[in-house]
Amino acid sequence: MSDAQSPTDFDPVEPNTGHDFEPVDVFPDSNDFDLRPGADSCFKCSVCDTNCPVAEVDDDFPGPKFQGPEQWRLKQSDDDYEIDDSVMSCSNCMRCDNACPSGVPLSQMHNTARGEYVEEQMDKLSIEYIRNRILANYRTSATIASKVPGLANWGMNFGPARWLMEKTLGVTKEREFPEFASETFRDWWAARGGADASRRNAQQSRERMGLDRDADKKVAYFHGCYSNYNSPNVGQAMVRVFEHYGYEVVAPEQKCSGTPMFANGMLKDARRHAEVNVSSMSDLVDQGYDAIASCTSCSMALRQEYPELFDIDGIEKVASNTFESLEYLRIHEDIKEDIQETDVSGELAEEFAYHAPCHARNQGLERQSVELFRDLDGVGIEDVGESCSGISGTYGWKEEKYEKSMEIGEEMFEHMEHAEGDVGMTECPTCASQMEHGTGYEIRHPLELLEAALVK
Amino acid sequence: MAINSDVLVIGGGLAGLTSALKAAREGADVRLVSYKQSSLRHASGLVDLLGYTPDGEGPVTDPYAAMSDLHDAHPYQTVGTDTVREAMSMFDDVTDYRGDHTDTNALVPTHGGTVKPTARYPTGAAAGLASDDRDVLLIGLEAMVDFDAPHVAAHLEAAGVPFNVRGETIRFPGELQADAKITRYAKLLDNNGEVAVRGRKKGARDALAERVNTVREKEERVGFPAILGDAHTDAVRAALEEKIGADVFEVPMGPPSLPGLRLEDSLFEALDESGASFETGNPIVDFDADGDRIETVYIEKNGARIPNSADQYILATGGLVGKGIESDRENVHEPIFDCHIEHGEDRYDWFDGDVFGDHSFARFGVETDETLRPLTASDSVEFENLRAAGSVLGGYDFQAEKSGSGVSIATGYVAGENAAAEAR
Numbered sequence: 001m002s003d004a005q006s007p008t009d010f011d012p013v014e015p016n017t018g019h020d021f022e023p024v025d026v027f028p029d030s031n032d033f034d035l036r037p038g039a040d041s042c043f044k045c046s047v048c049d050t051n052c053p054v055a056e057v058d059d060d061f062p063g064p065k066f067q068g069p070e071q072w073r074l075k076q077s078d079d080d081y082e083i084d085d086s087v088m089s090c091s092n093c094m095r096c097d098n099a100c101p102s103g104v105p106l107s108q109m110h111n112t113a114r115g116e117y118v119e120e121q122m123d124k125l126s127i128e129y130i131r132n133r134i135l136a137n138y139r140t141s142a143t144i145a146s147k148v149p150g151l152a153n154w155g156m157n158f159g160p161a162r163w164l165m166e167k168t169l170g171v172t173k174e175r176e177f178p179e180f181a182s183e184t185f186r187d188w189w190a191a192r193g194g195a196d197a198s199r200r201n202a203q204q205s206r207e208r209m210g211l212d213r214d215a216d217k218k219v220a221y222f223h224g225c226y227s228n229y230n231s232p233n234v235g236q237a238m239v240r241v242f243e244h245y246g247y248e249v250v251a252p253e254q255k256c257s258g259t260p261m262f263a264n265g266m267l268k269d270a271r272r273h274a275e276v277n278v279s280s281m282s283d284l285v286d287q288g289y290d291a292i293a294s295c296t297s298c299s300m301a302l303r304q305e306y307p308e309l310f311d312i313d314g315i316e317k318v319a320s321n322t323f324e325s326l327e328y329l330r331i332h333e334d335i336k337e338d339i340q341e342t343d344v345s346g347e348l349a350e351e352f353a354y355h356a357p358c359h360a361r362n363q364g365l366e367r368q369s370v371e372l373f374r375d376l377d378g379v380g381i382e383d384v385g386e387s388c389s390g391i392s393g394t395y396g397w398k399e400e401k402y403e404k405s406m407e408i409g410e411e412m413f414e415h416m417e418h419a420e421g422d423v424g425m426t427e428c429p430t431c432a433s434q435m436e437h438g439t440g441y442e443i444r445h446p447l448e449l450l451e452a453a454l455v456k
Numbered sequence: 457m458a459i460n461s462d463v464l465v466i467g468g469g470l471a472g473l474t475s476a477l478k479a480a481r482e483g484a485d486v487r488l489v490s491y492k493q494s495s496l497r498h499a500s501g502l503v504d505l506l507g508y509t510p511d512g513e514g515p516v517t518d519p520y521a522a523m524s525d526l527h528d529a530h531p532y533q534t535v536g537t538d539t540v541r542e543a544m545s546m547f548d549d550v551t552d553y554r555g556d557h558t559d560t561n562a563l564v565p566t567h568g569g570t571v572k573p574t575a576r577y578p579t580g581a582a583a584g585l586a587s588d589d590r591d592v593l594l595i596g597l598e599a600m601v602d603f604d605a606p607h608v609a610a611h612l613e614a615a616g617v618p619f620n621v622r623g624e625t626i627r628f629p630g631e632l633q634a635d636a637k638i639t640r641y642a643k644l645l646d647n648n649g650e651v652a653v654r655g656r657k658k659g660a661r662d663a664l665a666e667r668v669n670t671v672r673e674k675e676e677r678v679g680f681p682a683i684l685g686d687a688h689t690d691a692v693r694a695a696l697e698e699k700i701g702a703d704v705f706e707v708p709m710g711p712p713s714l715p716g717l718r719l720e721d722s723l724f725e726a727l728d729e730s731g732a733s734f735e736t737g738n739p740i741v742d743f744d745a746d747g748d749r750i751e752t753v754y755i756e757k758n759g760a761r762i763p764n765s766a767d768q769y770i771l772a773t774g775g776l777v778g779k780g781i782e783s784d785r786e787n788v789h790e791p792i793f794d795c796h797i798e799h800g801e802d803r804y805d806w807f808d809g810d811v812f813g814d815h816s817f818a819r820f821g822v823e824t825d826e827t828l829r830p831l832t833a834s835d836s837v838e839f840e841n842l843r844a845a846g847s848v849l850g851g852y853d854f855q856a857e858k859s860g861s862g863v864s865i866a867t868g869y870v871a872g873e874n875a876a877a878e879a880r
Contacts, residue, residue, distance in 0.1 A: 047497055049637040050712040056643045059633050066635075098737045099493050101779075303758040320759025331762060332457045363757060364489075364735035371733040383728070410647070411687070 035072050035109055041102040042069035048096035048106055053358075053388035054089055057407045061089045064096035068109035075113075083117035088128075089401075090114065091392030092263035093358035094300070108308040111262050115309075118265030131169045135394040136264040139256040139273075142180070142229040149180035172402040175437055178230045178429070185228040185235035186251065195250045198239065202248040209246055217247045219328070220284040220291050222277070224257055224298040226429035237451040238294045238325055244455045245333050250289065252280040257293075257301035259359075260394045267309065274310055277302065281322075282314030291322040294447055296360040296427045297393070299324045303363065324360070324427070326368055326446055336372065339453060343377035348444065348452040351380040351421025355412055355435060357428035358388050369425065369446045376453055381425065384415035389426075391434035406438065413438040425449070458752055458763035461487035461733070462879035463872070466740055466753070466792065467772030467780065469495040471846025471864035471871075473723040475770045478546065478872030480730035484879050488727065488734040489755060489764065494720045495778055500708035501682070501715025502564060502581070503553060503865070505540070506532070507573035507858025515573035518559050519862070529851040531863045534826060535870045540862065543869035544575070550726035551719065554582050563587055567603050567681065567709045569611020573858060578715050580689055583677050584705035589618045593675035594707070595668055596625040597641075599634045602709060603681035624671040629653050629663035638714055641683035645692045661692060665699030675702060682706040682714050689718065738762075740792055750793070750839050768841045768875035771795070771822075771830070772868060775847030775854075781820055788820050790848065795822045795830040795838050797850065821850025828871045841878065843871040 048064040049055055055063040067087055075081045087110065096106040122129050134141065145152035155161060156177035166173040183191075193200075203213050211217075219242055227235040239249050254277050258270035281291045281302070293299035302322040306315050329335045352373070356366035373381040390408030395401050416424060416439050424435040424443040432443040461484075465476040468490025476488040506522050508514035510530075516522045523532045523540065532540060548556045553576040555562050561573040563586040571586045584592070592612075596605030605623030612621045630651030632640060644651065648659040653666075668678060678696075684706055685692035696704045708715050727734060741756040750769050754761040773780030773792065782791050788799040788806075797820055800806060806817045822830040828843040845867040847854060854860035 045498060045711045046637070047493070047712045050497060050639050050717065051493075052637065052639070055637045056639045059631055059636070059640070062633070062635060063637055101492055101495065101498070303760070307758065316759060323760070327762075330459055336460075362737045364737040364755065364762075367733060367735055 035105065035112065036076070038104045038109065039069040039072045039076075042100075042104045043102060045101065047101065048099045048104075051095040051099040053093060053095070053390065053408045054091055054404065057404050058089060061086055064090070064106050064110065067113065068096070068106040069104055071113055072109055082121055083113050085117065085121075087114045087117050088265070091388075091395040093388050093392050094362055095358050095388065098362050105308065107305075111265075111267070111305065111309055114262075114265035115267035119267070122265075127168070127170060131171060131398070132264040132394070133266060133269075134169070135171070135397055136260045136266045137256070137269060138260055138394075139225045142225055145180050146184050146229045149182050152180050153177075166399050170399040171397055172399045174402055175397060175433070178226075178433060180229055181232050183232065185223050185232035188232055188236060189239070189251050195248065198243060198250070199248040201243040202246050205244055206246040211246055215246060216288060217245075218289050219247050219249055220281060220289040221249050221251050222254055222257070222281070222291055222293040222298055222302065222322070223251065224254075224293065224295045227294055231429060231445070234294055234445045234447055237445070237447040238292070240455045241329070241447060241450050242292070242325075245329065250284065252284060254280060257295075257298040258305065259297040259301050262301070262305055262309070263393050263395065271310055271312075274301075274306055274315075275312055278306065278312045278315050278318050281318045285314075285317050285321045289321075290328065291318060292325050292328055293322065294325045294427070294445065295429060296324055296357050296363065296365060297430075300359040300363060324363060324365055326372070326450070327363070327365055330368060330372070336375070339372055340375045342453050344379050344449065344453050346452070348449050349378045350423040351419070352382070352423055352425040352444070352449075353384050353416040353419035353421065353441065354381050354425045355384050355389055355416070355431055356386075357426055357431045358392070360427060365427075369427070373446070373449060376449075379449065380420060382419040384412055384419055387411035387415070389428075389431040389434040391430050393430045396430075396434060405434070409434055409438050416441065458765040459487070461485050461764075461766045463487070463768045463770065463875045464489065464753065464764055464766035465770040465772060465872075466490075467770075467774060467778075467846070467848075468493070468734070468736055469772065469774055469778065469846060469864065470499075470723075470861055471848075471868040472770070472772035473727060474543065474547070474865050474868030475772055475843075475845050475872035475875070476732050476734070477550065477723070477727050477730055478543075478869045479770075479876040479879075480727065480732040481546075482873060482876035484768075484876040486730075486732035487764065487766065488732060489740065490734070490736040491739040491779075493736055494724075495774060496716045496720035496723070497713060498711040499713060499716040499719075499861075500566070500710075501578050501713055501719050502572065502574045502708055503547070503555075503576035503861040504573065504858045505544070505561070505575040505862035507561065508856060510853065510857060512856065515563070515571075516561060519561060519575060520559050527851075529823065531849050531852055531867050532859070534824065534828065535866050539870055540866040543866045544862070546869060547576070547865050551576075551722050552579055553577065554579055565608075565612055565617070565679070565707055567608060567707050569608040569615070571612070571615055571617065575862065578706070578718065580682070580684065580693055580706040580715065581708060582705065583703035584679050584707060586612075586617050588677070590676040590703075591619050591674070592621040592677050592679055593668075593672050593702075594621065594623040594679045595671075596623060597681065597683075598625055598627045599632065599636060600681055600683075603707065608707070620675075622673075622675065626667045626671060629658070629660065629667060638683050638709075638712060639686065642686040642689075642714055645683070646685045646688045648695070661695045662699060665696050668696075668700050672700065672702065677703045677705060679705050679707050682709045684714075686714055686717065689714075740764075743793060745839065748837065748840050750841055753792070767879045769839070769843070770871045770875055771842060771844040771848055772846045772864075772871070773848050775821060776817065778847060780846075780848040783817075783820075788817075790822060790830075793830075793838065793842060795842075795844070796833045797822060798833075815853070818853040818855060819850055821848055823850055827874045828867060843875055845871040
């Protein structure tokens with residue numbers, strides 16, 4: 001007989017009748033996220049560990065299962081437990097989320113633990129803290145640099161200065177700093193006539209498409225830092241492609257998505273930026289706009305990290321109305337058919353070695369560029385495989401992580417070199433810089449190719 | 457608007473992959489969506505057809521011969537033995553698995569020291585077959601508690617294998633942490649990465665072979681836990697064979713499993729080549745139907761609902777473990793389309809008191825018509841454009857029978873073929 005059927009005096013309706021008991025405070029601090037259900041769901045199958053690009057190369061990194069559910073349990077059972085400093089070696093690629101068969105929110109646990117480690121255990125005067133804070137607040141440096149792009153481009157890659165940065169701050173001298181554009185996306189956008197010009201362009205397209213001139217097609221563009229300061233051509237392509245499909249675009253006030261801040265445990269900085277982003281996006285969502293990002297890490301932050309880490313008015317609404325640019329067109333337009341019926345010639349008629357960024361994977365976007373562009377005449381595209389590029393935003397910029405970063409990227413570099421052609425493609429600007437660094441290839445964004453294919 | 461295809465397959469395990477591949481090969485525009493990464497990385501990587509009869513007799517020598525004796529509701533009876541053969545030949549076509557030269561089951565040693573009857577096995581396991589009478593040395597690694605080589609060897613001898621088998625435990629060369637991941641070992645061996653041995657740098661393959669050579673006597677075959685590389689596993693094995701001077705094989709392991717990962721990779725590669733599209737990472741949470749036709753299903757991404765529409769749908773979401781079937785104290789149900797699942801009213805009837813007894817929960821799943829369309833309680837079709845494949849199907853106990861892979865491949869093949877035919 002089963003034990004479950006044997007009679008006991010346990011009464012599930014009134015389990016403690018006649019006994020005194022100490023109530024257990026399950027939610028000790030209502031401001032903390034309760035991650036217990038996630039920790040309880042982990043049955044230690046370790047499949048998350050097989051997805052970790054860092055654990056594959058770093059003999060000091062214990063992997064996502066430890067960083068997440070195991071560390072969370074240790075923290076709950078011992079008030080003096082301190083977060084293990086290895087959490088700073090997690091690159092926040094978030095691949096483990098996609099692996100877990102039980103839906104354990106691994107990256108949320110890692111982000112929470114890292115935030116606590118930085119806030120409570122890290123020496124705020126240490127070089128590591130200062131270096132990480134500078135790297136995480138890329139937007140601040142970029143704002144200054146973009147005022148004097150020529151000088152910044154020279155100074156940031158000036159050999160002796162870079163040697164000094166490595167010695168004093170621990171920023172690797174092996175990489176070239178991204179180039180700042182002479183005109184930011186926002187400058188271009190304003191000079192072009194902003195939202196009014198976009199509405200006129202959208203109306204023209206709607207007429208061409210046989211739609212109502214005032215059709216309700218409007219999107220709010222979250223361009224992020226990189227498309228603004230470094231690659232405004234991506235932002236411009238986004239605007240032209242969306243206008244081509246009859247969408248009027250607005251470019252609301254925005255700050256950094258927070259991606260580099262999450263990865264460095266700078267949650268207070270991230271929250272400050274998120275408050276601005278959520279506030280401006282949620283107003284627009286109320287007016288019927290959807291939020292569109294061209295960087296998969298930005299869309300990941302707005303969709304997943306914001307609601308997982310912050311409690312800000314309107315945050316859920318923004319998360320559920322944020323999309324990646326290509327994804328949005330795949331849902332709402334006949335883009336597959338349009339691509340099949342057109343062709344590309346000229347500068348972008350190339351064979352592309354495509355790398356899917358880790359942050360695209362959890363959003364289910366790792367295949368969309370390859371699957372779309374393989375039907376486009378005039379170009380070829382090849383997926384260079386599942387490997388992480390190894391840079392993970394700021395991770396590969398740290399002097400002590402540089403070699404690991406290149407070791408992680410080795411598989412991608414090899415596949416890129418085996419692929420036909422010598423032009424790369426990816427959605428993520430830091431993956432792009434790693435691809436370029438490892439192979440010397442020029443790297444393009446899918447929106448640039450989409451523009452070349454559709455907007456004649 | 458929605459993301460459109462002819463056939464939409466829900467689930468990225470063996471059944472989902474097989475059905476998507478078959479439908480795409482039949483010319484349909486196929487899309488596969490999976491909540492999480494494929495469950496294949498939890499699997500041993502062995503592909504079984506039928507190891508034991510439902511009455512527990514076996515190991516079965518010829519699985520095809522034994523299929524005709526199965527009860528009528530068994531998925532193999534639904535699709536027919538000839539179709540199982542066809543499906544297996546498609547599997548053979550897209551993988552480099554062994555075992556297709558015969559109908560007879562192979563006997564493969566497991567990491568628990570048992571011998572498993574299986575129809576197909578990875579090339580890397582070939583030198584380890586229990587029907588081979590050459591002596592075996594099993595190599596365990598100090599930090600890898602999942603594979604205790606002397607213990608496995610003792611178990612195999614107790615099982616009566618026709619050869620001498622000995623287990624030795626060595627330290628993996630280099631400064632790996634005690635809890636190193638299988639992917640760490642695999643990556644080091646794939647790249648022949650440098651490891652430090654007594655202050656000198658060596659390639660990981662050479663260093664490992666040298667350690668094995670200090671404990672090997674005259675055994676002609678050497679077995680390792682399945683960590684011998686990922687992308688370049690054949691090269692790793694060949695290099696070790698050369699340096700050790702014996703045949704080298706892998707013993708399939710529990711999750712997470714590199715042979716499972718490699719199988720996953722080769723099937724997704726085949727799917728890519730067939731022109732199908734796929735995505736993972738988010739669940740299907742809802743659907744729209746018009747009468748008995750499914751019109752659209754919705755993928756949920758952090759509150760956004762992404763519509764996906766197809767002419768035909770295939771449900772390959774797995775069983776109780778894969779969460780294609782869910783249960784609570786009152787009910788057993790299929791969570792996406794709420795297809796009928798036959799189960800007793802009293803939950804104490806769902807299991808047997810004996811651990812290895814005849815549990816009815818093991819056979820929970822949807823029942824189908826002969827084209828694999830799920831049926832309601834009154835035996836009418838749930839949806840005219842929905843088919844089911846793999847462990848979401850009821851009527852068989854794959855754990856006891858050792859039939860999980862074969863049923864997934866065979867029913868996936870049939871579901872894919874029928875869906876593609878209907879979509880035309």
